[in-house]
Amino acid sequence: MSTPGATVVTLATATPGGGFPLFGGAFADAIHATDPTLEIQQRNTKGSTENVPLLERGEVDLGLVQGEVAYEALTGIGRAPAHLSILTAMYSTAGMFVVRGDSPHRSIADLRGQPVAFGARGSGLVILARYVLDGLGLDQAHDFESIYLDRAGDGPVMVQDGRAAALWGAGIGWPGFSAMAESPGGARFIAPDASEIARIRAKHTFLKPLTIPAGSYPGQSAAIDSVGSWSFILVRESLPEDVAYRLAKTLHGIEGEFCKKLPQACETTAANTVSAAPNVDLIHPGVLKYFREIGVVK
Numbered sequence: 001m002s003t004p005g006a007t008v009v010t011l012a013t014a015t016p017g018g019g020f021p022l023f024g025g026a027f028a029d030a031i032h033a034t035d036p037t038l039e040i041q042q043r044n045t046k047g048s049t050e051n052v053p054l055l056e057r058g059e060v061d062l063g064l065v066q067g068e069v070a071y072e073a074l075t076g077i078g079r080a081p082a083h084l085s086i087l088t089a090m091y092s093t094a095g096m097f098v099v100r101g102d103s104p105h106r107s108i109a110d111l112r113g114q115p116v117a118f119g120a121r122g123s124g125l126v127i128l129a130r131y132v133l134d135g136l137g138l139d140q141a142h143d144f145e146s147i148y149l150d151r152a153g154d155g156p157v158m159v160q161d162g163r164a165a166a167l168w169g170a171g172i173g174w175p176g177f178s179a180m181a182e183s184p185g186g187a188r189f190i191a192p193d194a195s196e197i198a199r200i201r202a203k204h205t206f207l208k209p210l211t212i213p214a215g216s217y218p219g220q221s222a223a224i225d226s227v228g229s230w231s232f233i234l235v236r237e238s239l240p241e242d243v244a245y246r247l248a249k250t251l252h253g254i255e256g257e258f259c260k261k262l263p264q265a266c267e268t269t270a271a272n273t274v275s276a277a278p279n280v281d282l283i284h285p286g287v288l289k290y291f292r293e294i295g296v297v298k
Contacts, residue, residue, distance in 0.1 A: 006039040007243060012054050012063040014047035015120045017153020019174045019264070020064045023090060026262040027233075027251075035250045046122030055084050055236045066124020067093055067229025068131060071206055074282055085284040087233040087247060089276040091264040093170035094191070094210035094226040095128045098159070098177055101186035101219075105165060108136065108190060114165035115145040117155040128228060129168045131207060132192065135200030156180050166190065170228055172216045173264040181217040191226040200227050216263070230276035235284055244286030252290070270296045
């Protein structure tokens with residue numbers, strides 16, 4: 001039941017067990033706790049590649065979209081540019097693999113020919129992996145026994161029981177990485193080394209160098225350097241300016257509180273949104289109005 005008189009906004013997330021439903025739940029709770037007249041109704045989907053067409057058709061108001069999918073949609077790679085705009089940057093997604101603590105695999109090259117869970121069908125993480133591997137001259141479909149999941153939460157179980165040698169994921173606070181790191185045998189992360197990062201970025205210049213700080217996961221004693229991008233909350237073209245303004249003002253007015261709810265939400269800031277957007281003009285006009293008021297955009 002909706003609160004009488006509330007502005008109801010629909011939010012497309014992804015399959016259960018992944019990072020998007022986790023973020024979406026914390027986002028909805030934070031917004032509603034601050035402004036009960038804004039109601040976020042979440043919808044589980046297949047992920048980023050389904051969320052973009054849902055937004056384009058106006059079937060949802062907001063959608064969580066992983067960086068590579070957002071970049072391709074907004075800039076028109078392999079398709080016409082999507083008439084969507086940015087509500088906020090969510091968090092940076094540094095891509096890497098995780099293996100069991102007792103795994104013999106220690107490099108990306110070691111994983112060639114191995115069964116690897118690359119994520120849920122429709123997830124943007126699958127596309128990030130494709131770009132990273134392509135930058136190293138590897139083919140996701142042919143150089144690995146690629147496994148695509150119906151539920152993101154199935155990945156850690158497959159690695160722990162031996163059906164998969166590794167799980168691909170990204171970012172801080174990602175549930176799959178947490179599940180692996182907290183398992184009895186622990187986990188180890190495999191990311192591109194410095195020379196591999198240089199090769200990847202030489203071919204795919206839109207990928208950014210990103211770092212997972214030490215201690216982001218149990219047993220992770222050193223910082224991990226990799227490449228990736230920023231995920232965004234995108235909005236349908238026809239979302240009213242006043243609704244986008246209210247969402248931005250509410251969200252960015254509680255950045256500190258949101259950070260306490262979820263580690264990765266510490267990156268969900270107005271300043272990061274401006275710097276992460278491929279072009280400031282892609283930010284929704286209602287959001288830009290608020291950003292000008294607080295001085296992060298001139």
